Amino acid sequence: MTVLNSKIPDGPVADKWENHKFSTKLVNPNNKRRFEIIVVGTGLAGASAAASLSELGYKVKAFTFHDSPRRAHSIAAQGGINGAKNYTNDGDSVHRLFYDTVKGGDYRSREANVHRLAEVSVNIIDQAAAQGVPFAREYGGLLDNRSFGGAQVSRTFYARGQTGQQLLLGAYQALAKQVASGGIELHTRTELLDVVLKDGRACGIVTRDLVSGEVASHSGHAVVLATGGYGNVYYLSTNAMACNVTAAWRAHRKGAFFANPCYTQIHPTCIPASDEFQSKLTLMSESLRNDGRIWVPDAFDDTRSPSQIPDSERDYYLERKYPAFGNLVPRDVASRNAKTVVDQGKGVGTLKNGVYLDFEAAIERDGEAAVRSKYGNLFDMYQNITGENPYQTPMRIYPAIHYTMGGVWVDYNLMTTIPGCYSIGEANFSDHGANRLGASALMQGLADGYFVLPYTIGDDLAGRLGEATVPTDDPVFAEAEAGAHDQINRFMSIGGTRSVDWFHRELGKIVWDYIGMERTREGLEKALSEIPALEEEFWKDLRLPGSAATLNSGLEKAGRVADFFELAKLMARDGLDREESCGGHFRAEHQTDEGEAQRDDENFAHVAAWEWNGADSVQTRHQEELTFENVALTQRSYK
Amino acid sequence: MTQELNLTLQVWRQEGASDPGHFETYAANGISEDMSFLEMLDIINEDLIENDQIPIEFDHDCREGICGTCSLMINGQAHGQEKATTTCQLHMRKFNDGDTIVVEPFRARAFPVVKDLVVDRSSFDRIIESGGYISVNTGAASDANLTPVPKEAADTSFDAAACIGCGACVAACPNSAAQLFTSAKLAHLNLIPQGQSQRFERTETMVDTMETFFGSCTNHGECHEACPKEISLDFIAFMNRDYVKAKMKNRKLAGQS
Known part of the structure; x- marks a missing residue:
């Protein structure tokens, strides 16, 4: 018997969220101001949650270790955000986005959560557009869409290569409005050091003021952790320098189960490290694989420059092994194959830690101008960082960590195993299963913050009317x-x-x-x-x-x-x-x-959620079984 | 092949807001030209720690030119000499072996030094809080395609919205004025249909808030030169026009035009 209760509502998957919203207890509008909610982190999930909760009337205290909420690493997301709007009339629907996301997650996510995510995806687009997020538009003034990450429909909304930046600024501005109105008390340059429990329930946090060093306590009726993923455990990743697991981990040490930590995602096209002191890896859009050919020299430790290696002595290994998909195999396949050839000693560059991504054929076929118009900004970025001109010499690429699907275990209400403590956005584990699809991270962060948590948090708070917060001198x-x-x-x-x-x-x-x-x-x-x-x-x-x-x-x-x-x-x-x-x-x-x-x-269609047992003993593994009633389990093939 | 540089750094050290601060000289030897400027500072800090000295504090985070956290006056220029480049994207191959590089914090009265090269830019947040948003509570939005936005307007709005809030404009300005930052947010919101109902109120409150922190604009244009996102000076003109209109307009009649 599992100790985990995911609280997934009954009924058909398409009705679960609707039914749940109706059966959720409500807090009277006039009573919301009597509840104080602590939100830690001000990225997409945290800023949208803090703003929405404050708009509802809750008293919110928001915390960020940055100097401003606008610095959160959500800002660096490039590609786009999925929304099942079917504006392009190509057959998209909530059900199709749901289906693609469950399949893309390799059948290791909860159907009910993913369906809810797909349902609210349309509201996110409306909300962001109304905030003035400058999504790409057609000449008629309507929103433009593109297909992203191998999706069969065009459902991705984008804002040049800066979709995360613009969505974060929208959420940050909504938060700023609430700060000005007094609804949100904002603490910048303040880092969480501990989650505090009284009688088994979250009652506040302990923080350090990063400027003065002062350690202080803050109490609330609920604590929301919106503190992002843990990709920086790898040191080199596409995460920002300060991204960390501390808030989630300290909650874990206080009783929040940590789910599926081994689910991490690799991005295949990053610029390889140039030396030991490199501090982070820069991601380049995967779209480059549409026209670039990936290869390594046939010979081990070949030190010739790429132009001196004739075609017959090159191994276009993806084209060789996967003739149907070639250089466009999925992220994980492309990444693993790059690792294989580099581990064999065929890597290129001074540190032999990359593979070539070669545009010579594309330039010969379409002309340099055509390649420039498609990828000009990416080529410039590459040249700026490496000092090499990719129009003349192949790019060097290598995979890097850029997202973590695992995280704090949460139930359908996004509550952790600590009552009163919630986790949203990349910090939780809930919606992406074992693999996140492109343009789904922004969607999930904003879904949790704008449209899920503000409803579900009331269910627990409604019964606590009149309960005072635990005083910080407790x-x-x-x-x-x-x-x-x-x-x-x-x-x-x-x-x-x-x-x-x-x-x-x-x-x-x-x-x-x-x-x-x-x-x-x-x-x-x-x-x-x-x-x-x-x-x-x-x-x-x-x-x-x-x-x-x-x-x-x-x-x-x-x-x-x-x-x-x-x-x-x-x-x-x-x-x-x-x-x-x-x-x-x-x-x-x-x-x-x-x-x-x-x-x-048969044996692993479940979530592994780990329970902390103290610093000196190993965590206990709990299982939440996953059932698939709406999506049939299949096996991928790219030959 | 990768070149190595031997450099001399003069770095501003200041323990806190009340410390007058001073320059310290550091040798940066064997710096690979492939390093970013911040990675070079990482190396100096590793050396300082090795010698049990206190490392240099500087602001940085994404290191890919989008978060706006990094700052630094490098040889007197905000984010260094390269056009359209943040400090984190400035690479050492832009310097020569034997160079002396002067590194200071962004300097402006509205950006007090926190420590060493770290400054407090929260005055920017105060400007945004005073009106840099479109008031639409969560859930209140209509279908996104009910409000078409002419593509040219959307594109110009985006050009303004690309501001990363780093503060280079203020640091580069002889008056420490924040017109480019403020006007960029105003243009982002005022150029599109969604922003019209609060346009003049927003312009007035944001400009007035800006004036309480920052100096006045005298059209030097240094802000645009220093801006890593090349925000256009046109937005300042647009802001000034809207500010005059805001003062003249009878907003009770705004629905008529």
Whole structure:
């Protein structure tokens, strides 16, 4: 028997959300102001939730570690946002978006959640357009759509290559309006250090003011974590430098189950690292694969420049292995094949860590002007970063981590296993299964924030009318603050020899090598022995100059890296126990003859949700069974 | 092949708002030309930590030129000498071996220094809070295609909306004026149909709020030169026209025209 109650409503999948909204308890409009809600994180999910909750009348306290809510990494999303509007009359519908998303998630997501996501996707487009988000338009002034990530219909709304930026600014501006009206109390440069519970229920948070170093408590009737994904556990990723798992992890340590941590997504077309000190990887649009040909030299350790390698000595390995799809195979297939050839020693570039993406044929066929008009901005970006001209020499690309599907386990109401504590956006695990489709991340963040949480949070609050918040001088807050101080003091007093970044880089290498694109039992076991050893060294040999009573980015990073160590161990354990391949989780032992992911639906059509048992023991694995009543389970093939 | 640079850095160090601050000189040796400017600062910080000294604080996050967090005056220019480039996208191959590089925070009265190269740009948030939005509560929107937006207007609105709020315009301005930032948000919202009902009220409140923090515009155009997103000066003219209109217009009759 599972301890997890997903609270999925009864009835046909298409009616569940409608029925649930009707049966959800409501808080009278005049009573909403009597509830205080803490929202941590101000990206798409957090800003949209804070704004919407405040508009409803709740008293909201919003927290961000950035200097402004507008800096959240949602801002960097390029491609677009899906909406089942069927404006293009090509046969899209809520059901088709639902179907594609369940299938795209490799049948490891909840049908009910995904259907709700598809339903509200249309409202998100309306809301964003009304806010003035400058989506691309046709000459008649109506919204333009494109097909994205291999979808058979054009349902992706986009704003040049800056869709995330514009959607975030829309949500940020809605939040700013509520800040000005007094409905939201905004705390910038303030980081969560702990989630506080009283009698088993979330009653507030402990934070550190990043400028003054002051540790303080904030109480509320509910706590919402909208703190993004954990891709930075790999050190090199397309995430921003400050992205972290700390809020989610500290909630996990207080009782929130952490689900499917091994589900991470790789993006195949990023610019490879140029040296040891590279701080992040830059993603380039996957559309480049439409015209670029991917190859490596036939010979090992070939040091000739690409122009000196004749066609007969090149291996166009995707075209060779997948003649039907060629260079357009899905993200995970393209990524794994790149890793294979680089691991064989055929990588290109000074560090031999990339493969060529060659536009010579496209330029010969269509002319440089045509290629420039399609990809000009991407080519410029590549040249700016690498100093190489991709019109003359092939680009070098390599996969990088850019999204994490796993996260805090939540029920249908988006509540975690801690009563009163919610998790939304990339921070939770709920909608993408084992693999996220393109243009679905923005959709989910905004769905949770604008249209799901504002309804579902009332269900729990309605029964608590008249309950006061726990005062911040309560012993539970004092205890949590003392714990936060202890950790800070511990960091500051280690007095070792190595920087936080050094440990983060070393951890990232282990996680990338063994819990990256391709996992094996042996590798995951190795990760489980190497990570704790490095973690022990971290706590013995960390050096943090400066003071905790001032802006100290090293101290901020230390707390985040400490949490990444614990997360990395759980990722390895989760990957080890999931004896199948699905979506972003590829176990080399479980593949078809064609080298495709081999799912084991009989034994693994479930969510693995891990329960914290204290720092000295291993988490307990709980299962939430997934049932598929509306989408038939199938196997992918790209030959 | 990758070149290595040996550089001398003069970096502004300031412990906090009340510390007068000073320059420190650091040697940056063996810097790969493929590094970004911020990665070069990462290396200097690694060296400082190695020598048990306090690393340099600077603002940064996405490192792909979109979040607007990074700042820095590099040799007296906001985000350095490259056109249309944020500091995080400025690469060391744009410098020469042996160069001395002066690194300072963005300087403006409205951007007080927090520590070292980190400044407080929350005055920008106050401007947005004063009217930089379209009032549409969640759930109140009609179907998106009920409001067509002429493509040219949508494109110009987008050109303005591309502002990343970094503050380079203010740092580059001899008057520390924020006209380019404010006008970019006004143009984004005022040029499209959705923004019309609050257009003049928004213009008035945002300009008035801006004036409480920032200096006045005297048409130098340095803001546009420094802007990593090349926001057009035309938007300032558009803002000024709307501000005059806002003062003249009888808004009770706004529904008539």
